[in-house]
Amino acid sequence: MAAASSNKSPLKYMPGFGNHFATEALPNALPVGQNSPQVCPYNLYAEQLSGTAFTAPRVHNQRSWLYRIRPSVCHTPFEAVEGSVRNNWDALPPNPNQLRWKPFDLPSNDAKVDWVKGLRTVCGAGDERARHGLSVHVYAINTSMDHTAMYNSDGDYLIVPQLGKLTITTELGILEVNPNEICVIQRGIRFSVAVDGPSRGYVLEVFGQHFRLPDLGPIGANGLANPRDFETPVAWFEERDEPFTIISKYQGVLFAAKQDHTPFDVVAWHGNYAPYKYNLAHFMVINCTAFDHADPSIFTVLTCPSNEPGVAVADFVIFPPRWAVQDHTFRPPYYHRNCMSEFMGLITGVYEAKEEGFLPGGGSLHSMMTPHGPDAPTFDGASKANLKPVRVADGTQAFMFESSLSLALTEWSEKLCNKLDPHYYECWQGLKKNFDRNWKPAASQ
Numbered sequence: 001m002a003a004a005s006s007n008k009s010p011l012k013y014m015p016g017f018g019n020h021f022a023t024e025a026l027p028n029a030l031p032v033g034q035n036s037p038q039v040c041p042y043n044l045y046a047e048q049l050s051g052t053a054f055t056a057p058r059v060h061n062q063r064s065w066l067y068r069i070r071p072s073v074c075h076t077p078f079e080a081v082e083g084s085v086r087n088n089w090d091a092l093p094p095n096p097n098q099l100r101w102k103p104f105d106l107p108s109n110d111a112k113v114d115w116v117k118g119l120r121t122v123c124g125a126g127d128e129r130a131r132h133g134l135s136v137h138v139y140a141i142n143t144s145m146d147h148t149a150m151y152n153s154d155g156d157y158l159i160v161p162q163l164g165k166l167t168i169t170t171e172l173g174i175l176e177v178n179p180n181e182i183c184v185i186q187r188g189i190r191f192s193v194a195v196d197g198p199s200r201g202y203v204l205e206v207f208g209q210h211f212r213l214p215d216l217g218p219i220g221a222n223g224l225a226n227p228r229d230f231e232t233p234v235a236w237f238e239e240r241d242e243p244f245t246i247i248s249k250y251q252g253v254l255f256a257a258k259q260d261h262t263p264f265d266v267v268a269w270h271g272n273y274a275p276y277k278y279n280l281a282h283f284m285v286i287n288c289t290a291f292d293h294a295d296p297s298i299f300t301v302l303t304c305p306s307n308e309p310g311v312a313v314a315d316f317v318i319f320p321p322r323w324a325v326q327d328h329t330f331r332p333p334y335y336h337r338n339c340m341s342e343f344m345g346l347i348t349g350v351y352e353a354k355e356e357g358f359l360p361g362g363g364s365l366h367s368m369m370t371p372h373g374p375d376a377p378t379f380d381g382a383s384k385a386n387l388k389p390v391r392v393a394d395g396t397q398a399f400m401f402e403s404s405l406s407l408a409l410t411e412w413s414e415k416l417c418n419k420l421d422p423h424y425y426e427c428w429q430g431l432k433k434n435f436d437r438n439w440k441p442a443a444s445q
């Protein structure tokens with residue numbers, strides 16, 4: 001669609017996480033001193049988009065006021081899209097195994113696959129209707145959405161491109177998101193995804209609260225993902241009286257409605273409920289400088305909390321390039337059994353706990369209490385390594401969606417995609433018994 005058209009470039013963003021923004025694409029389009037004048041500037045319609053309950057505490061309250069050519073309500077009734085099955089992770093029996101997927105297939109050249117068709121659910125837990133839970137998806141697409149916009153009634157999408165730039169036109173403005181950047185498109189916001197070619201990535205969807213920055217505690221006022229590095233697009237609109245399809249994902253099912261004009265007709269908006277992007281290269285890494293391996297929570301970019309303090313429905317965690325300097329330490333990730341579920345993906349490079357087999361565009365799932373950790377070659381190498389300061393993960397970006405919920409697989413991810421690596425468990429079979437009953441501490445210890 002017009003997402004590639006020239007009047008969209010260069011894109012402009014406003015800095016800051018959770019700010020109250022005010023932006024207008026035409027001068028004086030925002031009403032002054034009130035939200036809902038009897039007649040709005042330019043004869044626009046005023047529409048509030050609520051991201052939290054009206055009565056949510058002020059610190060968490062999110063809403064925006066949109067001033068648009070027509071209100072969103074001008075469309076035909078929604079009808080279920082044929083074949084758009086619910087994200088059903090209850091179809092197959094549970095599977096507690098360590099799982100690894102080879103890179104998910106890109107569409108073949110002769111197939112035209114857009115975001116709506118090319119988004120596949122890998123695993124999830126919870127219930128959209130109860131607004132508690134999450135799901136993990138991957139997308140593999142090669143075509144821009146044409147005269148089509150989507151919104152997610154069920155939750156927020158955190159999008160992690162792995163291959164190819166996404167140009168995402170939203171009601172509140174346009175974002176360009178490249179690999180090593182992420183973006184968040186919240187519940188209800190209509191958007192249309194355009195691509196330049198084959199594109200692949202990962203999506204974390206949360207049904208309850210919105211993503212927020214983790215508290216920093218003793219780290220202090222600065223560090224990890226700094227608020228000013230988040231970017232929200234300025235208002236952008238088009239005036240196009242052409243047929244559009246609006247897709248709503250509602251309770252896990254896709255519905256389509258028609259309208260005779262673009263949904264991207266918001267001339268001005270203000271508020272704090274708006275999409276944003278973030279460049280992972282801006283993450284200020286904090287890590288051990290003495291000994292031992294810090295828990296990966298130190299690399300949390302964004303968190304979606306549950307109602308239990310300190311326990312996330314989902315954390316988005318990265319493993320960014322950094323120095324490893326710890327003395328007398330086994331430096332890679334430790335062997336681990338977790339009361340959380342760990343879905344991992346690789347944007348580029350090689351992950352420090354798996355020297356081979358975990359590839360960009362693939363994934364892994366280590367479910368609740370399922371043991372995992374470095375493979376045999378990594379253990380051998382790290383046990384013998386010279387512990388001088390070394391760069392870790394240069395040119396690499398792995399990430400984890402970590403959840404306190406127990407994730408279940410879809411039929412697509414376990415069977416139909418045909419990417420599960422049946423040999424994954426073998427990477428630990430070479431871990432030998434090194435136990436020596438007659439071991440003595442070295443004289444110097």
Ligand SMILES: O=C(O)Cc1cc(O)ccc1O
Nearest residue numbers: 295296333334336342353372
């Ligand atoms: O590779 C993993 O399993 C993720 C992970 C990384 C780390 O540094 C420590 C614990 C952990 O679960």
Ligand SMILES: [Fe+2]
Nearest residue numbers: 336338342372
């Ligand atoms: Fe782990």
